[in-house]
Amino acid sequence: MREDVDARADLRYGTLPGLVRAAARRYGPREAVAEGRTRVSYAELGERVERAAAACIASGITPGDRVAVWAPNTLDWIVSALGAVTAGAVLVPVNTRFKGTEAAHVLHLTRTRLLFITGTFLGTSYVAALRRVRSQLPCLEQVVVLSDSAPEGYRTWKEFLADGDRVTAEEVWRRAASVPSTAPSDIIFTSGTTGHPKGAVITHAQTLRCYGVWSALAGLREDDRYLIVNPFFHTFGYKAGIVACLLRGTAMVPQPVSSVDTVLANLTAERISVLPGPPALLQSLLDHPACSAQDMSALRLMVTGAATVPLELVERLRTELGVGTVLTAYGLSEASGLVTMCRRGDAPETVAMTSGRAIPDTEVRVLAAPDEPGEVLVRGHHVMRGYFEDPEETAKVLDAQGWLHTGDIGVLDAAGNLRITDRVKDMFIVGGFNAYPAEIEQLLCGHPDLAEVAVIGIPDRRLGEVGRAYAVRRPGSSLTADDLIAWARREMANYKVPREVVFVPELPRNAGGKVLKSTFRCA
Known part of the structure; x- marks a missing residue:
């Protein structure tokens, strides 16, 4: 339909x-x-x-x-x-x-x-x-x-x-x-x-078509005031923020940092009605000691995603803040940042447990039997034309039939709602930012005292997930966890920095030499 x-x-x-x-x-x-x-x-x-x-x-x-x-x-x-x-x-x-x-x-x-x-x-x-x-x-x-x-x-x-x-x-x-x-x-x-x-x-056409759909499904209005906390360098901040507001005549209130104190101040001072953001930010907002004392009566729409959203969070946003519409969505840069989205009127369980249904004129497949997890494939008007000047990498994710192989593992229910359950590429999400272990490992190996390292994501109450590094020191090194974390903070973006470091004598590998990260996840 x-x-x-x-x-x-x-x-x-x-x-x-x-x-x-x-x-x-x-x-x-x-x-x-x-x-x-x-x-x-x-x-x-x-x-x-x-x-x-x-x-x-x-x-x-x-x-x-x-x-x-x-x-x-x-x-x-x-x-x-x-x-x-x-x-x-x-x-x-x-x-x-x-x-x-x-x-x-x-x-x-x-x-x-x-x-x-x-x-x-x-x-x-x-x-x-x-x-x-x-x-x-x-x-x-x-x-x-x-x-x-x-x-x-x-x-x-x-x-x-x-x-x-x-x-x-x-x-x-x-x-x-x-x-x-x-x-x-x-x-x-x-x-x-x-x-x-x-x-x-x-x-241009892909951006306009995709975020015309997003702003319509979200119900963005001309009289809304939109606090844009999601960074503009990210698809969601730029396109679900700036572009969507241009489409609807919505007032933009850009916020340079995702400080909860600043969010609270802006919600009140600017009479904000729309606040998209990662679950970690919304959870911190609810838990802030000054939250109940603020006038946030104008707030009517929140959109989140990028990580598992607890049902309790959705219910608290609706009851404690009186937010009429809370939606979740799923997307990736290779598909213009939007693949599926919940609809206004969806039950809280659907919003919390899934990322909604495919947006119009988009196909979503899971390479598995019904209700079983498999890799998520996407085909539609918003799928990228390719990686910039990189046909080899493009061919790895875009097949001859136009399907984008996302690398994410998900389950489709009978109603077509998608639930992301895992990541083929081992990616984890730190407060809404995608963190890629291979990239972090490559950066960490620039430390002169490290022989090799493996990074995994571990649960974190505030940020959803954070990195843990399993590191092998070079012979004779006395490198400590604090030393390595401090070094990493100088060399890479903060969300990539492992919060924990475990030193091991060697990394477990299979017969082909591949590091067995499953060993660490089971530890």
């Missing part, structure tokens, strides 16, 4: 630049972004995006060039990203938790020409981190610091925008109109079992 969702957004707007322009016209005086004391209407947002696009064109960006943003959730992220896309560029969001070497890998792989970067965030100088690896990035021609000051060789945001004054609005929209809906709009990076990041290439 065909579901009652809005007419396809890809046909209505064509491309993301088309959506931005249409939203500016349709929702003109309505508030688009609220950032502290700064309030920007949809008409003003459209003007800012147009000016950023003009600056991109003035700086020599041409259609198809890659432009990256390495910054937290802010108004400037929204404007710089949408400006780049309006100029015909392909957006490369960079994880703010990455260290310099991790970010450099993504920038080098995509041959990024222009990078927008934050100055200092959470006590870390991103500019300093970039300068240490700049020699590895011969294609990176320009760096724009989203700040009022910048070191020599870099430009400030204001200086960059000023350069675009010589480009007319007509030139900007001629450029935007020349971008076909089938062109790539972004490259979202994920990691595979090899530990090497791979960029999923998604088009």
Whole structure:
């Protein structure tokens, strides 16, 4: 049965630049972004995006060039990203938790020409981190610091925008109109079992169609106020956040950090009605001692996923916070971030125990008998065209019939609801962030005192899962667990850092030499 969702957004707007322009016209005086004391209407947002696009064109960006943003959730992220896309560029969001070497890998792989970067965030100088690896990035021609000051060789945001004054609005929209809906709009990076990041290439049409469906199924409204805690570098923050709000005329309240204290303050001060987020954040919100004293009566919609959602959590959100709609969903970067979703009106048990049913015009299969676990396969309009310039890795996950082999293990019930039970690739999820053991192991092995290491996910009450490393020291080493964890915090994103380290004399292996991680899981 065909579901009652809005007419396809890809046909209505064509491309993301088309959506931005249409939203500016349709929702003109309505508030688009609220950032502290700064309030920007949809008409003003459209003007800012147009000016950023003009600056991109003035700086020599041409259609198809890659432009990256390495910054937290802010108004400037929204404007710089949408400006780049309006100029015909392909957006490369960079994880703010990455260290310099991790970010450099993504920038080098995509041959990024222009990078927008934050100055200092959470006590870390991103500019300093970039300068240490700049020699590895011969294609990176320009760096724009989203700040009022910048070191020599870099430009400030204001200086960059000023350069675009010589480009007319007509030139900007001629450029935007020349971008076909089938062109790539972004490259979202994920990691595979090899530990090497791979960029999923998604088009304008795929993004618009997918998040037109998402916003309709979620019931996002023009009068909503949406607290975007999910990071913009992630599909869910960017597309279920920024793009969905543009589609519906919803006010965006970007939050740079996922602090529960800040969430509580924003929920009250901004009269937030929509709050998507990982289960760990929602659980921490409910458990916060000040939660019951806050006025959150405007809150009506929550969407979560990425991990098992306890039934108790769903019931507490509905009873203690009075949230009318709590939904869960499942997706992955290779399928535009959305595969299945619960529907409004689903029973709490369905929301908690499953990730809902396939979104319209999407096929989901499980390679197993009914009600038995097997690998989840997906086919539909939102499946990536492939990994960026990596046909070999693409062929491993996309078969000749167009099925995407997700690497996740799941069970389909009689109603078509999907329940994810395991991960073929050993991935585990730390507070909503995907953590890949092979990648973490590769980074840990950079420590001079480690001979080898194996990482698994273990349960954690607050974050859902965290990493535990089984490590083999080099002969003569006196390396301690605290030493290794401290070193790891300097070398990798925080969610990747193992919370526990167990030293072992050797790693258990099978006859073929493969590490038997099942031994550790049973320990």
